[in-house]
Amino acid sequence: MSLRRLRIQELRNIHDAELDLARVNVFAGANGSGKTSILEAVYLLGSGRSFRSSRLEPVINHEASGCVVHALVSDAQHASPLSIGVARRRDGEFEGRIQGRTVQNTAELARCLPVQLINSDSFDLLEGGPKSRRQFLDWGVFHVEQEFHGVWLDVQRVLRQRNALIRHARIAPDQLEAWDTRLSASAERLDGFRRQYFEAFYPQFTATLADLANIEGIELSYQRGWDKERGLLEVLRDQHDRDRERGFTVSGPHRADIRLRLHGQSADEVLSRGQQKLVVCAMKVAQARIFTVARGRACVFLVDDLPAELDRKHRQALCSLLSSLNCQVMVSCVERSDLEDCWPLVPPDELRLFHVEQGLSGGTVV
Ligand SMILES: Nc1ncnc2c1ncn2[C@@H]1O[C@H](COP(=O)(O)OP(=O)(O)OP(=O)(O)O)[C@@H](O)[C@H]1O
Ligand SMILES: [Mg+2]
Known part of the structure; x- marks a missing residue:
């Protein structure tokens, strides 16, 4: 199972970003650029919750009335990709949808998009x-x-x-x-x-x-x-x-x-x-x-600031392990050089590096 196209609107500093994801995705960028927010968006989609705050209101962009995350998810069990979306309005209303149908509870989102998170x-x-x-x-x-x-x-x-x-x-x-x-x-x-x-x-x-x-x-x-x-x-x-x-x-x-x-x-x-x-x-x-x-089926792995605390040898070991799982992986780091040479097992067309700048508004994909 993996996310193909991910759209994030008005979440933290991300106004509107659309990402075509590969199996292994590395998000590199300066402090405050929005890397954790991208992982947070995926976590929200798979759980209806944030991993940074117990409430969802801080997740919504300061100037917006609500945030939306949407993805197409491909899965070996379904011939065509599934559409999953969540929306949270400032007035407190939360809605999750799978294939256009409103979900009854967040457990449905979790079953549809199982996410594993590693962060501080x-x-x-x-x-x-x-x-x-x-x-x-x-x-x-x-x-x-x-x-x-x-x-x-x-x-x-x-x-x-x-x-x-x-x-x-x-x-x-x-x-x-x-x-x-x-x-x-x-x-x-x-x-x-x-x-x-x-x-x-x-x-x-x-x-x-x-x-x-x-x-x-x-x-x-x-x-x-x-x-x-x-x-x-x-x-x-x-x-x-x-x-x-x-x-x-x-x-x-x-x-x-x-x-x-x-x-x-x-x-x-x-x-x-x-x-x-x-x-x-x-x-x-x-x-x-x-x-x-x-x-x-596989779950999606989110690893925020993967290089933190780890020396090069152990970064490489962790990246090899993640690559071998056949899971979709989304990792963040500040310096892209920190994770270079870490993905020898991943074919080039399955690896994408995203350079995150100011919430990807003018974001470039390398
Ligand atoms: N509700 C919000 N509306 C607008 N901006 C916000 C909101 N909440 C947080 N921010 C800002 O969004 C930016 C992105 O934060 P994020 O934590 O994603 O950065 P990061 O790239 O992970 O940085 P770091 O390398 O320091 O971990 C920060 O500048 C933060 O102050
Ligand atoms: Mg961060």
């Missing part, structure tokens, strides 16, 4: 709290397990209800138990999906990291969010008093995590910055490999 926030996978690792894990499960999304939504819903009940001053224990039963039924399924995915992910990650760097001894473990010896129902029942005291459900799949350790220490406390980036890249690439095998 990706370090959160190592340095941040469990939430980012849980989101990472769930991206993978969402795309390979059709039933995951429904079960995940159910867990969120039941958890909200149970938490609301816990905060009530007087509730009968059997009222809470009804929610314990519902929560544990969905949570055990969610845990099953996540565990199965993790078992496929771990060896893929180890192999991918070996392709990229010489960092040995990283151990990953999946933590499901409650005692590994006991079922969630039993744990929830035992913790009624504690949950009431804290005002929320202390144990459950909403506390799941992946732990990364190296020689018994937390990986982020041991690895250098460059090594952390390589580990993060290996995680994302491993996930893309699993996705490709499971779905028979």
Whole structure:
């Protein structure tokens, strides 16, 4: 799957740009020229969200009343390219369309255009709290397990209800138990999906990291969010008093995590910055490999400021790895020379270099 023609209107400093994309696309340009904004536009198309802000309003050009991103996406499963578009107006209205039909939710966009992002926030996978690792894990499960999304939504819903009940001053224990039963039924399924995915992910990650760097001894473990010896129902029942005291459900799949350790220490406390980036890249690439095998299609890779933190040898290793995936790749860098000689495996007609200037308004394509 890949984006063929991409049109971006009134997004950040990009007023109106139309790009013909190849399989590997390098966006080079000065600070503030609009490179990240191009990647942000693609991310918006594939998720309905920005990776820079939780709200979409800052994404709209200061002078405009709304932004639009549209692309033609070609896919082995469809004979002619699919049309995907999103529009966000300043008054808050958001619309996503696939083949002219308005989508019901952003999950439809994600299924149609799976996007993997590597940027400076990706370090959160190592340095941040469990939430980012849980989101990472769930991206993978969402795309390979059709039933995951429904079960995940159910867990969120039941958890909200149970938490609301816990905060009530007087509730009968059997009222809470009804929610314990519902929560544990969905949570055990969610845990099953996540565990199965993790078992496929771990060896893929180890192999991918070996392709990229010489960092040995990283151990990953999946933590499901409650005692590994006991079922969630039993744990929830035992913790009624504690949950009431804290005002929320202390144990459950909403506390799941992946732990990364190296020689018994937390990986982020041991690895250098460059090594952390390589580990993060290996995680994302491993996930893309699993996705490709499971779905028979590739995702789009966005790598913002690829050269940052990496020496030439590791830049080349990462670019070779990305080239070998058969995914469409969109990467940014400040100096185009930083990524020269990095794509020997890519035939010239599959590689495009875009020189980004002032939001591509007078942009040139080299
Ligand atoms: N809503 C907006 N309207 C207009 N311009 C904006 C808006 N939001 C951000 N900008 C500007 O858009 C420009 C492009 O930003 P972007 O982050 O894409 O640049 P970049 O090429 O990635 O730069 P860097 O190399 O520093 O990462 C910046 O000058 C920024 O100040
Ligand atoms: Mg940038």
